[in-house]
Amino acid sequence: xxxxxxxxxxxxxxxxxxxxxxxxxxxxxxxxxxxxxxxxxxxxxxxxxxxxxxxxxxxxxxxxxxxxxxxxxxxxxxxxxxxxxxxxxxxxxxxxxxxxxxxxxxxxxxxxxxxxxxxxxxxxxxxxxxxxxxxxxxxxxxxxxxxxxxxxxxxxxxxxxxxxxxxxxxxxxxxxxxxxxxxxxxxxxxxxxxxxxxxxxxxxxxxxxxxxxxxxxxxxxxxxxxxxxxxxxxxxxxxxxxxx
Amino acid sequence: xxxxxxxxxxxxxxxxxxxxxxxxxxxxxxxxxxxxxxxxxxxxxxxxxxxxxxxxxxxxxxxxxxxxxxxxxxxxxxxxxxxxxxxxxxxxxxxxxxxxxxxxxxxxxxxxxxxxxxxxxxxxxxxxxxxxxxxxxxxxxxxxxxxxxxxxxxxxxxxxxxxxxxxxxxxxxxxxxxxxxxxxxxxxxxxxxxxxxxxxxxxxxxxxxxxxxxxxxxxxxxxxxxxxxxxxxxxxxxxxxxxx
DNA sequence: CGCCTTCTTGAATATTATCAAAGAACGTGG
DNA sequence: CCACGTTCTTTGATAATATTCAAGAAGGCG
Numbered sequence: 001x002x003x004x005x006x007x008x009x010x011x012x013x014x015x016x017x018x019x020x021x022x023x024x025x026x027x028x029x030x031x032x033x034x035x036x037x038x039x040x041x042x043x044x045x046x047x048x049x050x051x052x053x054x055x056x057x058x059x060x061x062x063x064x065x066x067x068x069x070x071x072x073x074x075x076x077x078x079x080x081x082x083x084x085x086x087x088x089x090x091x092x093x094x095x096x097x098x099x100x101x102x103x104x105x106x107x108x109x110x111x112x113x114x115x116x117x118x119x120x121x122x123x124x125x126x127x128x129x130x131x132x133x134x135x136x137x138x139x140x141x142x143x144x145x146x147x148x149x150x151x152x153x154x155x156x157x158x159x160x161x162x163x164x165x166x167x168x169x170x171x172x173x174x175x176x177x178x179x180x181x182x183x184x185x186x187x188x189x190x191x192x193x194x195x196x197x198x199x200x201x202x203x204x205x206x207x208x209x210x211x212x213x214x215x216x217x218x219x220x221x222x223x224x225x226x227x228x229x230x231x232x233x234x235x236x237x238x239x240x241x242x243x244x
Numbered sequence: 245x246x247x248x249x250x251x252x253x254x255x256x257x258x259x260x261x262x263x264x265x266x267x268x269x270x271x272x273x274x275x276x277x278x279x280x281x282x283x284x285x286x287x288x289x290x291x292x293x294x295x296x297x298x299x300x301x302x303x304x305x306x307x308x309x310x311x312x313x314x315x316x317x318x319x320x321x322x323x324x325x326x327x328x329x330x331x332x333x334x335x336x337x338x339x340x341x342x343x344x345x346x347x348x349x350x351x352x353x354x355x356x357x358x359x360x361x362x363x364x365x366x367x368x369x370x371x372x373x374x375x376x377x378x379x380x381x382x383x384x385x386x387x388x389x390x391x392x393x394x395x396x397x398x399x400x401x402x403x404x405x406x407x408x409x410x411x412x413x414x415x416x417x418x419x420x421x422x423x424x425x426x427x428x429x430x431x432x433x434x435x436x437x438x439x440x441x442x443x444x445x446x447x448x449x450x451x452x453x454x455x456x457x458x459x460x461x462x463x464x465x466x467x468x469x470x471x472x473x474x475x476x477x478x479x480x481x482x483x484x485x486x487x488x
Numbered sequence: 489c490g491c492c493t494t495c496t497t498g499a500a501t502a503t504t505a506t507c508a509a510a511g512a513a514c515g516t517g518g
Numbered sequence: 519c520c521a522c523g524t525t526c527t528t529t530g531a532t533a534a535t536a537t538t539c540a541a542g543a544a545g546g547c548g
Contacts, residue, residue: 056379059465064379078371083474086372086467102477109361116360117353123367127322128330130374135300135308138382138426142536173494182382184537189496221303223330230327233346386504417526428505433528 001046002160003072004118008231014112021046021108022098034089034097041085043099044076050095051171054087055179065180068092068153068172072160077123080105093171121229129225137182140220145181146191147200148220150208155224167209245290246404247316248362252475258356265290265352266342278333278341285329287343288320294339295415298331299423309424312336312397312416316404321367324349337415365473373469381426384464389425390435391444392464394452399468411453 001018004010010018025048028034035041037056052069066087069075079085080102109116129152136148150170158164174192175185183191195201200216202209210216245262248254254262269292272278279285281300296313310331313319323329324346353360373396380392402408418436419429427435439445444460446453454460 056375058379058383062383064383066375066378078368078375080477081365081368081372081473082469086375106477116364120360120364120367121325123364123371124322124325127367127370127374128325130371130378131300131310131322131330134310134374134378134381134426135302137378139302139306139308175494182378185495186497186538187536189494190536193496225326229325233324233350419526429527430506430529431504433526434504437528 001072004115006159007121007229008114008118011114014115017108017112017115021100021104022048024100025096025098027096028091028094030091030093032091034091035085036088037086038084040083041076041079042102044074044080044102044105045089046098046100047071047073047075048096048098051092052089052095052097053092053172053176053180054089056087063179064182065176068180070156070160077119077126092176118231121231125225125229132223132225136220142183142187142191143194143198144220145183146177146188146195147216148222149177149181150201150210151213151216151220151222154210154213155226159226166211166213167207169206170208171206245316248359250403251365251473252358252362255358258359261352261356261359265344265348266292268344269340269342271340272335272338274335274337274339276335278335279329280332281330282328284327285320285323286346288318288324288346288349289333290342290344291315291317291319292340292342295336296333296339296341297336297416297420297424298333300331307423308426309420312424314400314404321363321370336420362475365475369469369473376467376469380464386427386431386435387438387442388464389427390421390432390439391460392466393421393425394445394454395457395460395464395466395468398454398457399470403470410455410457411451413450414452415450 001022004018028050034045034052035043047069049071052075053065054067054069054075055063055065057063075089075097076085079087108119132148137145140148153170154164154166154168157168172180173185174188177183178185178188181188192201192203195216196203198212198215200210200212200219202211216222245266248262272294278289278296279287291313293315296319297309298311298313298319299307299309301307319333319341320329323331352363376392381389384392397414398408398410398412401412416424417429418432421427422429422432425432436445436447439460440447442456444454444456444463446455460466
């Protein structure tokens with residue numbers, strides 16, 4: 001998995017372990033509901049192709065999208081702590097997933113303290129990201145929310161694709177974006193036209209180009225949580241555990 | 245630590261390890277800023293006495309409180325993944341903390357897979373809690389936000405104090421509560437009077453009594469993430485790691 | 489070509505923020 | 519123990535922001 005190698009070196013054995021997770025493949029068509037909140041959660045997924053999103057539903061029927069998943073992401077981590085899944089998983093477009101059992105994860109925990117530590121670190125990083133999201137999606141204006149959302153997406157894509165540039169595919173409807181950044185679809189549209197008018201972005205057939213990323217980052221005081229992490233502490237931990 | 249024993253049994257050795265974390269003690273007076281975003285993060289804290297909160301600051305100077313810390317909580321977990329702390333820690337009242345080094349955590353990771361797994365599970369649980377918070381604080385009405393906030397607090401307090409009943413101390417100003425649930429202090433006040441009028445709560449000198457918790461839970465579709473967790477998977481993991 | 493979904497734009501409405509001021513509670517020092 | 523200053527809470531009025539409803543435009547797909 002390219003995504004993990006971005007953060008640490010992996011031994012051959014580690015790679016073997018991870019490769020096992022990607023043995024099986026299942027394809028899903030766009031809009032397909034893969035699981036629903038309350039289902040038993042025995043499966044975790046690695047994304048091979050396509051975008052998906054996890055969401056929860058409010059009492060009044062509105063939907064809150066919690067995370068957009070890209071190729072290379074692992075889906076279902078937070079749910080490990082509970083018996084039932086807490087979210088709905090939907091394919092935003094046609095996609096391919098590699099499902100594996102919770103128990104396969106245990107296998108990894110048993111055999112590689114390095115990967116365990118990395119998974120731990122990723123869980124902590126995701127906490128920071130969620131904290132950012134609370135700040136952004138409950139306090140900032142519509143234009144700021146959309147800016148953060150786009151910056152967040154492109155930063156994540158750059159982890160696996162450093163040469164991405166200023167343009168990315170955006171296979172999401174405005175209603176979906178709204179569900180992700182806590183806005184109505186109508187206001188997402190207005191935010192898009194506003195940011196376009198400011199000269200911050202351009203839209204060309206399903207793609208978005210950030211034409212003034214620097215200004216956009218300033219606008220929302222953007223922090224990239226994906227590019228770098230402090231891995232020193234668990235390197236130490238890992239090596240020490242190996243000795244023990 | 246009572247809080248951890250709620251979830252799993254701890255061996256004598258595990259207890260020793262955890263006791264080491266609580267060796268040193270430092271007292272802080274109310275309103276004291278213990279650390280500020282951007283500081284080097286070498287210290288993690290266990291709360292011995294008093295309430296505190298971690299917050300981030302928006303560009304316009306407003307504050308977003310990310311988490312309220314109670315006795316028994318560990319402060320600073322999400323920041324482990326980064327070199328600098330990402331939040332501000334402030335004492336909401338006079339309190340006593342037990343600081344320890346990141347490296348002491350490594351010591352634990354080395355010596356107890358059980359505690360490691362539990363910490364991992366707690367990190368995943370906190371992710372679920374943060375996801376709940378996004379849903380609540382960015383989508384729900386002021387009264388619903390306040391309801392959720394109070395239910396969340398009392399549920400957490402019950403983990404260490406099962407006989408708590410329907411009443412709890414609330415050593416926070418309305419401005420602080422507002423910063424936590426993304427409302428202005430004025431609107432927190434209005435939400436309080438509204439919930440009082442509905443017969444959901446009473447306030448008596450710094451304490452809150454939830455007079456109709458059942459209805460309050462229904463109102464917001466409350467999910468208690470603290471009472472139970474699925475620990476079976478890492479029990480298995482722990483025992484397997486020990487054999488390895 | 490026509491249907492369906494998505495996007496855009498306008499108008500009316502709702503919710504919350506902000507500003508302002510008064511009342512209550514609290515702590516401190518005399 | 520009281521007076522005073524400070525902080526916190528409450529209430530009212532106004533302003534800002536986003537929602538909802540509705541209708542028309544633009545694409546995509548059969």
